[in-house]
Amino acid sequence: MPRHENPTRLLIFKxxxxxxxxxxxxxxxxxxxxxxxxxxxxxxxxxxxALECEMYLSQHGFAGVQISPPNENxxxxxxWRPWWERYQPVSYKLCSRSGNxxxxxxxxxxxxxxxxxxxxxxxxxxxxxxxxxxxxxxICNSYFNAERHDFPSVPxxxxxxxxxxxKTPSGDIENYSDPIQVRYCRLYGLLDLxxxxxxxxxxxxxxxxxxxxxxxxxxxxxxAKHIRPEDINVILTKLNNxxxxxxTKGSRPFIYQEVIDLGGEAVQSSEYxxxxxxxxxxxxxxxxxxxxxxxxxxxxxxKSWGESWHMMPSNKAFVFVxxxxxxxxxxxxxxxxxxxxxPRLYKMAVGFMLAHPYGFTRIMxxxxxxxxxQNGTDLNDWVGPPSNSDGSxxxxxxxxxxxxxxxxxxxxxxxxxxxxxxFRNVVYGEPITNWWDNNNNxxxxxxxxxxxxxxNNDDRNLLVILPTGLPAGVYCDVISGRKEGKTCTGIQIHVxxxxxARFQINYQAKHPxxxxxxxxxx
Ligand code: AAO
Numbered sequence: 001m002p003r004h005e006n007p008t009r010l011l012i013f014k015x016x017x018x019x020x021x022x023x024x025x026x027x028x029x030x031x032x033x034x035x036x037x038x039x040x041x042x043x044x045x046x047x048x049x050a051l052e053c054e055m056y057l058s059q060h061g062f063a064g065v066q067i068s069p070p071n072e073n074x075x076x077x078x079x080w081r082p083w084w085e086r087y088q089p090v091s092y093k094l095c096s097r098s099g100n101x102x103x104x105x106x107x108x109x110x111x112x113x114x115x116x117x118x119x120x121x122x123x124x125x126x127x128x129x130x131x132x133x134x135x136x137x138x139i140c141n142s143y144f145n146a147e148r149h150d151f152p153s154v155p156x157x158x159x160x161x162x163x164x165x166x167k168t169p170s171g172d173i174e175n176y177s178d179p180i181q182v183r184y185c186r187l188y189g190l191l192d193l194x195x196x197x198x199x200x201x202x203x204x205x206x207x208x209x210x211x212x213x214x215x216x217x218x219x220x221x222x223x224a225k226h227i228r229p230e231d232i233n234v235i236l237t238k239l240n241n242x243x244x245x246x247x248t249k250g251s252r253p254f255i256y257q258e259v260i261d262l263g264g265e266a267v268q269s270s271e272y273x274x275x276x277x278x279x280x281x282x283x284x285x286x287x288x289x290x291x292x293x294x295x296x297x298x299x300x301x302x303k304s305w306g307e308s309w310h311m312m313p314s315n316k317a318f319v320f321v322x323x324x325x326x327x328x329x330x331x332x333x334x335x336x337x338x339x340x341x342x343p344r345l346y347k348m349a350v351g352f353m354l355a356h357p358y359g360f361t362r363i364m365x366x367x368x369x370x371x372x373x374q375n376g377t378d379l380n381d382w383v384g385p386p387s388n389s390d391g392s393x394x395x396x397x398x399x400x401x402x403x404x405x406x407x408x409x410x411x412x413x414x415x416x417x418x419x420x421x422x423f424r425n426v427v428y429g430e431p432i433t434n435w436w437d438n439n440n441n442x443x444x445x446x447x448x449x450x451x452x453x454x455x456n457n458d459d460r461n462l463l464v465i466l467p468t469g470l471p472a473g474v475y476c477d478v479i480s481g482r483k484e485g486k487t488c489t490g491i492q493i494h495v496x497x498x499x500x501a502r503f504q505i506n507y508q509a510k511h512p513x514x515x516x517x518x519x520x521x522x
Contacts, residue, residue: 034428035063037354037361037421038119039412042324043068043083043385044365046099046107048396049118053111055398056413061422064117066220066362070094070104071207072138072153074128081391082382083324087222088128088190090138091153092207097139097385097393108215112246117217119254124204125223126190127151127161130171149191160200162192173226179266187226195231205238208253215243218254224278225259229271232257236275256318256360260332269312277318277360281332282311284321287352288336291345291457293441299457300437306358319359321349327366328381335376340366340409344512347416348455351479351513354420355445355453357432361424363417366409416511419478426517427451434469438462444503446470451517456505463504468516472497475516483520492522 039062041049049065057065072095074088075081086096094101108118132146142153149158166185168174173185186192194200208219224232242251255276261269262282269278286309290297307313325331327339338346353361369383386394386407397405404410411417427447434446441457446469456462472495476483481490493516495501503514 034425035061035115036424036428037062037363038064038066039363039365040066040320040324041068041365041412043086043367043393044098044396044408045393046070046103050107050110052396053107053114053116056402057111057116058114060418061425062116062412064119064217065111066119066121067107068096068098069121069123069222070096070098070211071123072096072140072142074132074136075139075391079382081384081387083384084330084382085384087123088132089123089126090128090144091140091142091151092203092210093140093142093153094210095140097387097391105214112215112217117246118215119218119220119256120211120216121220121222122208122211123222124193124195124207125226126187126192127156128191129189130186130191131189146191154203156193156200156203160194160197162194165194166192177266182226182267183228187223192226195227195235201231201235201238204235208235209238209240212240212253213243215246216253217242217247218256221255221257224257224272225261225267229275232272232275262332263310269316273312273316277316278312279323280311280317280319280359281326282309283317283319283353283359284323284326284338284349285333285336286311287321287349288333288338288345291338291349291352292336293457294336298439299441299443299455300439302352302356302443303435303437305356311358314358317359318362319353320362320364321346321353322364323362324364324366327364328369329378330381339364340411341371343414345457346411347414348457348512350411350417351420351453351515352455354417354424355427355447355451355515357427357430357447363412363421365412368407368409415482416479416513419482420515422519423451423453423478423515423517426519434467436464436466438464447517449518451515452501453513453515454503454505455513456507456509457512459507461504461506463502465500465502468495468499468501470495470499470501470516470518471521472499474522475501476520476522477511477514477516478520479511479513479515483522486522488520488522 069086072091072093073086076085094104134145134147144151149161162184168185171186173181257272257278259269259272259278260281272278322337322339326333326337338349367385370380372379394406396408427450430448430450432445433448437443442462444454446452449469452468475493476488477491493501
């Protein structure tokens, strides 16, 4: 019997008409914790994801995994096998460097069986680059002719693309302030599909329904900004309910749409609220600015963090500190974006994101690449996943200390991040209480008696006694360690009967923040 022993412990997904979220439904026993974050295992192989679900993600409270595009893509040899070749579809066959359909099916089954769900990065705004030549074959040998817009494996023909509508000289998007160009011209020269046509819609619907029937729980809609929201809506309404083998009957797929909108865009995030959640790119950009103390920003200003920082409503927001694009200078967010390359500030940023109630959270899990910044640009921003000489992706090796090898960073396995995923589950649904700050870069806040966090991003030590709102007891800090049996492997925090507790964080401490919650109490 899989770990997921209680068959009534099922995820349900509320109807399309309001905030999507992960909910737990009727239990025979007392309510179990919810799971509230997903991790993007960028470029991982399906067999490695299946193992990660069973050996790690399930027991550490992760709700799911965002996987890289699973369908057949162009093989790019110059530069050599860039990560972004997977954003140039050739067909909807489940065949890529991450694995074949059988391995995909096995991954979804094994992850679902342990309560960790699969969210697929789906690319249906476009096919491959118009200049990808004629008479070539995709990674799984499907024929295509880019010049003739011919993709017989779907099938798509020239009548399925927007070229006749786009009026720019290049055929590409040349000006983002023109919504017609954004929707009907080519993004980066990628052949732009006509999602307003039934013939195209039906192919996309079939692709997504095949994934749903295999057991996936939802979708990241790539380049959603370049598709009319009404066309996305038609497609979504035609999707099957989630597979009843793992989901409550009638459950709908969880949707989050990639729309880059830092303000002032002709195409705005709010247009897509009707379909589900939307990526909030202001989140990572602003949080990075605050933690880097740029523009005279300081953590005390985070007291108002959320919609008053010009961000979308929390129940529509899909948030992250960095993503696969902006961690390497693609997409949006600029130089303030924090990544694994700056681990101390990155851990604080992810820790703050997971402690704060705003939005639905995704954690990035990256691979190393030979960064080569020249004139502010990373010349190696294209470098693909750790791979062998034949282009096959290297396995994710796991060391005895639970970290990863073979070039995989595995931020989701860093102690502070892993333990904050559980913190977010434990405090889910509770508002912020007991906010404190020193009017600079030392802040603290509680989550209504379920948890409490303290951050020191100042250039001086923190030593305060604060009201935590927590019940009295001895708590294990889940940043410097964790609760193991009847002991804390890190520091202990004593909360008095009146909820007061003493916190000390030296400004050069290895762990610049403390987090305690009611499930880490001795
Ligand atoms: C590759 C090559 C290209 C080549 C192309 C075709 O790099 O040189 O022409 O193949 O052969 C990924 C890579 C691309 C890659 C592509 C296809 O990032 O480099 O092209 O695969 O292999 C726009 C889209 C957004 C998109 C983002 C990268 O709106 O959807 O560009 N992200 C997704 C994926 C991404 C993928 C694709 C889409 C394509 O996450 O991985 O591309 O499937 C403004 C606009 C944004 C726009 C950005 C970048 O953003 O608002 O909508 O994103 O520009 O073009 C400030 C502004 C902000 C601005 C930002 C960047 O922050 O406030 O608005 O600067 O300028």
